[in-house]
Amino acid sequence: MSLSEQEQKTLREIEQSLLADDPKFGSSVQSGDSMGLNGGGFSLRAFAIGVVGLVMLIAGVALAQNSLWFIALSIVGFLVMFGAGIWALRGSGGNSLPSGGAGRASRSPSAAQRANSGNGFGSKMEENFRRRFEGN
Template structure:
């Protein structure tokens, strides 16, 4: 399930504020690779296609294992292909998405508050 534009924007703003508050920790977490990348990490058509090929190899190897034991190797290779596709998709799918951080600051030296954060504060203060 993909995130809506508003959710993606909110996540980008959270990442930007994290990088603005603690650049060393933020860069180690975001780093432009893995889960913290700005682009959607992962589920691409290429990654899904590779995983499906691995699944077909796995099922085909299991189904044909009664005819020859060599088909068990096909199952193992299919599993490894599926596993590799999953890891590849989770690590970013080979995309070149890098987290670009805005260097804007407010007068107090803090990152600008997001609209989500402002709405939350407004609701909290009303109570």
């Protein structure tokens, strides 16, 4: 189920206020889009390398009866899989963020200014809450 446009706007405002309140936290969890999903290119490469490592591991185990050298192939396959997993989890500095990530940092100071003024996100939420319950 997708979110309405108002809910998406609210989530973006929450994200911006969190980034403005704690920039260190924001820089540690900031990703290319607001839902935390990376672009597909980087993770697809890591996945492909992991599959190659898995094939090497299975082939080495299956062919280990013919020669003991295939055990080395299994070990190398495991190391390739392990390296691909680490690469996927850590990400690479420049490739993990799509080009939209740079614009987000420039928006956080305006969010900080809004949060410090009386018309911040909290006051808007409080106003909406009061309007709902006064209307009923």
